[in-house]
Amino acid sequence: MPTRHHPKRGSMGYSPRKRARRETPRVSSWPEGSDKPKLSGFAGYKAGMTHAFVIDYRPTSTTSGQEVQVPVTVIETPPMKIAAYRVYESTPYGLKAQTEVWSSKLDKELARHMPLPKKVEVKEQEKKIDKKSVEDVRVVAYTQPKLVNSLPKKKPELMELDIGGGTVEERLEYAKSLLGKEITVKDFINEGQMVDVIAVTNGKGFQGHVKRWGVKLLTHKNSKHRRMIGTLGPWHPSYVMAEVPQAGQVGYHKRTEYNKRVLKIGTDGTEVTPNGGFLHYGVVTNQYIILHGSVPGPSKRRVRIREPIRLKGVKVEQPELTYISTESKQGV
Numbered sequence: 001m002p003t004r005h006h007p008k009r010g011s012m013g014y015s016p017r018k019r020a021r022r023e024t025p026r027v028s029s030w031p032e033g034s035d036k037p038k039l040s041g042f043a044g045y046k047a048g049m050t051h052a053f054v055i056d057y058r059p060t061s062t063t064s065g066q067e068v069q070v071p072v073t074v075i076e077t078p079p080m081k082i083a084a085y086r087v088y089e090s091t092p093y094g095l096k097a098q099t100e101v102w103s104s105k106l107d108k109e110l111a112r113h114m115p116l117p118k119k120v121e122v123k124e125q126e127k128k129i130d131k132k133s134v135e136d137v138r139v140v141a142y143t144q145p146k147l148v149n150s151l152p153k154k155k156p157e158l159m160e161l162d163i164g165g166g167t168v169e170e171r172l173e174y175a176k177s178l179l180g181k182e183i184t185v186k187d188f189i190n191e192g193q194m195v196d197v198i199a200v201t202n203g204k205g206f207q208g209h210v211k212r213w214g215v216k217l218l219t220h221k222n223s224k225h226r227r228m229i230g231t232l233g234p235w236h237p238s239y240v241m242a243e244v245p246q247a248g249q250v251g252y253h254k255r256t257e258y259n260k261r262v263l264k265i266g267t268d269g270t271e272v273t274p275n276g277g278f279l280h281y282g283v284v285t286n287q288y289i290i291l292h293g294s295v296p297g298p299s300k301r302r303v304r305i306r307e308p309i310r311l312k313g314v315k316v317e318q319p320e321l322t323y324i325s326t327e328s329k330q331g332v
Contacts, residue, residue, distance in 0.1 A: 010213040016116040020200045020254045033164020037174035041306045042188040044077035048278035055320040073295045077185040078147040085175035090159040100124040103180035112155040137171040149280040178294040198304040199296040203252030213245035261292040275328040
């Protein structure tokens with residue numbers, strides 16, 4: 001008789017399941033962009049979740065065109081500032097930073113992150129750029145957590161944002177025009193468009209085999225334990241293979257969620273703040289965006305937003321929101 005199929009518990013595609021190296025996630029790839037140069041990313045802080053009523057925009061849905069209730073996530077997106085722009089050249093080992101041009105107008109809070117230069121000569125830095133060998137242009141931006149009342153921090157997060165679309169010369173000029181200026185989320189995305197969300201998930205610490213991999217409990221006749229694996233593998237090879245489900249770190253992993261619809265971009269936080277404020281967050285006071293669905297991480301976790309890299313056959317439609325719940329989330 002044929003052997004019975006025994007599917008493996010847990011996906012190896014998420015391995016190694018270890019703690020993220022940094023809380024500000026790194027974006028490893030960017031979309032190609034459109035005809036004109038444009039920022040391909042932004043960052044915000046997760047406020048919390050609520051629910052809203054929206055006219056179903058999904059054409060293949062059974063409730064298409066009808067009013068449906070959907071879960072939504074509110075992300076507070078205060079303005080970011082452009083500290084520098086960086087040019088890359090192509091080498092046999094991939095893209096390599098050729099040089100970077102820093103702004104002479106940097107906030108003093110950035111000194112909490114790195115030593116600031118006393119004097120910056122922008123024109124002298126621009127002379128080091130070899131325009132013939134420039135392959136890619138990106139900007140170095142930083143957040144302004146001092147504008148968010150819910151965050152107990154002033155140290156900004158420094159990150160790299162890609163400039164997509166247009167020719168290399170157009171992107172270089174666009175980066176020069178942004179140097180030292182403040183950008184908002186509307187410079188990056190519009191309502192109805194899709195985005196990818198990259199964040200670090202909730203940390204759960206060191207957990208056992210069952211919670212980490214979903215393996216079955218052993219029989220109650222087992223003399224030792226129930227919440228463990230039945231075997232560490234065969235005698236040969238004479239080592240424990242990586243596919244064997246074992247205890248270890250759960251959560252605090254970098255994860256990317258693709259194709260989240262931007263339902264709304266607003267400026268008045270009172271429109272979405274529940275009575276009593278969001279749990280463990282408080283009141284939204286800056287610009288915000290509302291995304292359809294959930295977002296990795298707890299409240300106050302910084303979230304990176306990127307233009308979609310796997311978008312196919314999705315139309316950009318203006319979503320019709322009819323109601324956003326502001327009922328208390330305090331459980332009373």
